[in-house]
Amino acid sequence: MKPEDKNQPEQDPVKKLDALIHAPTRLKLMTMLYVVESMDYVFLKNQSGYSWGNLSTHINKLEDAGYISIEKGYRGRKPNTTLMLTDEGREAFRLYKNTMRQILDDLPE
Amino acid sequence: MSQQVSLKQVEKRMYQAAFKDGLIEIFIGSFILIFAIAPLLSTRLGDFWSSFIFLPFWALVGFILKYIRKTVVVPRIGAVQFGSWRKKRLKFFTLLMVGFNLAALVLGFITFTGFERIAPLAIPIRFSVIILAGFSLAAALLQQPRFYLYGLMIAAAPVAGEYLYQNFGAGHHGFPISFGLCAAVLFCAGAALLIRVIISHPVDFNPLPETEESL
Numbered sequence: 001m002k003p004e005d006k007n008q009p010e011q012d013p014v015k016k017l018d019a020l021i022h023a024p025t026r027l028k029l030m031t032m033l034y035v036v037e038s039m040d041y042v043f044l045k046n047q048s049g050y051s052w053g054n055l056s057t058h059i060n061k062l063e064d065a066g067y068i069s070i071e072k073g074y075r076g077r078k079p080n081t082t083l084m085l086t087d088e089g090r091e092a093f094r095l096y097k098n099t100m101r102q103i104l105d106d107l108p109e
Numbered sequence: 110m111s112q113q114v115s116l117k118q119v120e121k122r123m124y125q126a127a128f129k130d131g132l133i134e135i136f137i138g139s140f141i142l143i144f145a146i147a148p149l150l151s152t153r154l155g156d157f158w159s160s161f162i163f164l165p166f167w168a169l170v171g172f173i174l175k176y177i178r179k180t181v182v183v184p185r186i187g188a189v190q191f192g193s194w195r196k197k198r199l200k201f202f203t204l205l206m207v208g209f210n211l212a213a214l215v216l217g218f219i220t221f222t223g224f225e226r227i228a229p230l231a232i233p234i235r236f237s238v239i240i241l242a243g244f245s246l247a248a249a250l251l252q253q254p255r256f257y258l259y260g261l262m263i264a265a266a267p268v269a270g271e272y273l274y275q276n277f278g279a280g281h282h283g284f285p286i287s288f289g290l291c292a293a294v295l296f297c298a299g300a301a302l303l304i305r306v307i308i309s310h311p312v313d314f315n316p317l318p319e320t321e322e323s324l
Contacts, residue, residue: 035120036191043187046310047123078184 013103020065021096025050026058030085033068034093038084059083067092120191121252127189128253130182131302132174138295139170141263145289148281177303185310202250209243229275233267233282240264259295266291 021030028048033039039047045055062068067089071082085093143163150159216235244260247253270283279286 031116031119032123035116036123036189037193039123039189040187042184043123043127043189046186047126075183075188076179080188082188 013099013106016095016099017103018092018096020061020067021093023058025054026062029055029058029062030067030089030093030096033083033085034090038082041081041083044083062089065089065092123189124191124195124252127186127191128251129302130178130186130306131299131304132178132182134259134295134299134302136170136174136299137259138292138299139167141266141288141292141295144266145285145287145292148284181303182306184312185306198250202247205246205250206243209239209246213239230268230271233271236267237264240267262294263288263291 021027029044032044032047041055045052048055050058059068059070063070066086068083069086071084073080073082143160147159147163150162153159154162213236216232216239241260241264244256244263248256248260266287267282267284270279270287273279273283273286274281277283
């Protein structure tokens with residue numbers, strides 16, 4: 001480490017955590033989307049256990065951040081909405097995971 | 110590490126949930142049915158035709174199950190696309206199953222041509238081992254533990270049938286009884302799982318006006 005760095009405070013890893021992902025509901029949604037290629041709203045609702053309203057609010061926030069993409073289409077004659085993580089979202093989640101691991105690994109037993 | 114394991118658990122849980130609709134049980138049941146019914150039909154239709162008529166039957170069952178999945182299951186439990194490693198594993202599993210089917214075919218050929226003179230119970234035991242190995246691989250590779258149970262049940266059928274034949278004189282080596290029972294159990298299990306999906310997941314179309322507007 002260079003001498004001048006000694007005077008600078010080390011960057012707090014907690015501050016590096018992405019607050020958008022850190023919220024429990026969004027963390028759960030991001031985790032579920034991270035481990036698959038894509039899923040539709042019905043599957044996400046069933047697996048997460050959240051209500052439509054709750055899902056909608058958080059999905060909109062993640063979509064606004066560019067973390068997920070939403071594709072509206074039809075399955076047969078019925079409307080179907082498919083969700084998937086964007087490359088940006090996947091990278092953000094990876095970074096979140098690594099930061100979280102760093103924070104927890106640094107804690108004493 | 111614990112996070113890695115946890116992510117795997119999330120994926121595994123979702124994967125298992127996506128295939129708990131009972132359709133696979135009904136399909137396996139319809140497949141097993143050939144061993145129960147073909148021996149009964151063979152006296153009238155001969156060995157070839159009594160088995161051959163099952164091809165259109167399986168195609169029909171496959172078509173009906175696909176239709177049920179599309180119209181009944183997917184609107185209730187939703188649809189998901191899993192990652193590339195799942196697809197690779199499925200391809201590997203399919204290749205293994207082709208190998209198992211070929212082994213069973215060769216064994217069947219040897220048995221029916223009377224090529225080999227062996228103890229009467231040796232043939233059903235060989236079939237049982239192949240069935241058990243196939244289902245165990247399916248359970249492990251597809252992460253569906255209930256397949257171990259199905260494997261044990263179906264693997265017991267040839268030996269149980271032979272036992273019924275030798276000790277109680279059951280016709281056709283007892284296959285109509287033992288495999289018929291297996292098929293019935295699988296149909297019942299599949300129907301129960303399907304009914305559970307229908308009852309516990311009412312069709313709930315996506316009422317997402319906010320998302321609709323945001324697009």
